Amino acid sequence: MKSxxxxxxxxxxxxxxxxxxxxxxxxxxxxxxxxxxKRLDALTRSGLRYNDNGTIKQMPIKTIETLDNxxxxxxxxxxxxxxxxxxxxxxxxxxxSKTIVTxxxxxxxxxxxxxxxxxxxxxxxxxxxxxxxxxxxxxxxTEKHQGTMFGEINGRISERVKELAKIMETADLHYEIQRDxxxxxxxxxxLAVANRHFYTNDGMADIEIARSDSTLSKIAADIxxxxxxxxxxxxxxxxxxxxEMGDWPDSEIMSLYRRMLSNDFIIDVKLGNHAVxxxxxxxxxxxxxxxKTVLTGKGxxxxxxASRAQKNYECPIP
Numbered sequence: 001m002k003s004x005x006x007x008x009x010x011x012x013x014x015x016x017x018x019x020x021x022x023x024x025x026x027x028x029x030x031x032x033x034x035x036x037x038k039r040l041d042a043l044t045r046s047g048l049r050y051n052d053n054g055t056i057k058q059m060p061i062k063t064i065e066t067l068d069n070x071x072x073x074x075x076x077x078x079x080x081x082x083x084x085x086x087x088x089x090x091x092x093x094x095x096x097s098k099t100i101v102t103x104x105x106x107x108x109x110x111x112x113x114x115x116x117x118x119x120x121x122x123x124x125x126x127x128x129x130x131x132x133x134x135x136x137x138x139x140x141x142t143e144k145h146q147g148t149m150f151g152e153i154n155g156r157i158s159e160r161v162k163e164l165a166k167i168m169e170t171a172d173l174h175y176e177i178q179r180d181x182x183x184x185x186x187x188x189x190x191l192a193v194a195n196r197h198f199y200t201n202d203g204m205a206d207i208e209i210a211r212s213d214s215t216l217s218k219i220a221a222d223i224x225x226x227x228x229x230x231x232x233x234x235x236x237x238x239x240x241x242x243x244e245m246g247d248w249p250d251s252e253i254m255s256l257y258r259r260m261l262s263n264d265f266i267i268d269v270k271l272g273n274h275a276v277x278x279x280x281x282x283x284x285x286x287x288x289x290x291x292k293t294v295l296t297g298k299g300x301x302x303x304x305x306a307s308r309a310q311k312n313y314e315c316p317i318p
Contacts, residue, residue: 005030006167009073009097011088013039013063015274016079016103016125019138022048025059027171032062032073040065042134050136069094075164079103079125081281082288089115099160101150105192105285106185107292109153121160122181123150124188126174128269137268140173147174151181176239183236186292190226191242193286194219195270199279204271211261213254220253229293 008024010017013035024031025048035043040063042049047058064071076097080088082105089100093115100116103125112120126147129138141147148168152158161177168175178184197218198205209215227246230237237243245253260266269275 006075006163007073008032008167009034009067009076011067011076011078011092012080013043014079015129015131015136015138016127017077018048018050018131018136019127019129019140020077020079020103020125021061022050022059022136023140023171023173024167025061029167029171032064034065034067035063036065039134046134048136049134050138056135067092067095069096071095073097074099075167076100077103081278082106083281083284086111086115092116099164101164103148105189105281107189107285107288108182108185120153121150121164122153122185123148124185129265130268130272130274132273137265139265142174147176149176149178149181149184151178151184153181155179155181178238180236180238183230184238186233186235186289187227187230187237187239187242189285189289190230190237191223191245193226193282193289194222195275195278196282196286197222198270198275199282204276207261207267207271210271211258216254216257217250219257220250223253224248224250226289226293229290233293235293 006029008029008031010021010031010033013021013033017033021031021033033043043061043063047060049056049058051057072095074097076092076095076099078085078088078092078100085102085104085106089102089112092100098119099121100119101121101123102112103123105124106112106122109120109122112122126141126149127138129136131137150161150164152161157177165175165177197215198210204210205215224246227237227242231246237246261270
């Protein structure tokens, strides 16, 4: 039975999913988390525990372990790693909810469309952090260009996009409706894959190695090269802040990263436990990014997705 209040489901209880669930719950929205294993046990036992300026607090959160096909939500959010996205979507594909919002890295949507069809609404989270001993240490971006990004593949401002924008406003979250969400994802991947230089054969670089000229020079060169690849493949480089980095001298990019790596929160994001678990994602994304920009470019993806995107929702969500 559908209630009058918008129902939201978060698939997964990792850093990003937990942070969105917390924010939605704090602002009185009807949110449920789909969680399993030890994380489900912790949420059931103690609620969602989180760090608030040095104080550990707790927020009761509704949880489910399985999603019934007829358990209908207005929006299902899927904030999982790129390497987990296909399996996560496959697990919920038979549910009859109308809109599935992916909040993750990617460089294309074809396989996702094959799984969930035009229910797909691609997005990207404006957040980062870590979970330590079942306590969430995370935060949302403070600038508009660091907010939650989302948009229809065909660039239209559909009713479901408008309604999602209202949800973000209700939760007092920065957001941006992207008219070219694929270009945004490819552009962001250009930066994200440079983080591969923080990984070693057996884990993560320590802070001194991460801040070293050797590591940061590789990151700077990678970023500039990748931004050029995005443009050469025919994509718009967005947002403007990313495009501008392509014209910076290497030394300026290195200085930016060195400043970021002087902040304890950024160190956790780039080098902490969550970053360690992202290694498979970053390496797979790096491979997909170069295949996309070097071997195929924009034309092939556009041709495949255009016909599917024509069916994207342009009417109010029932």
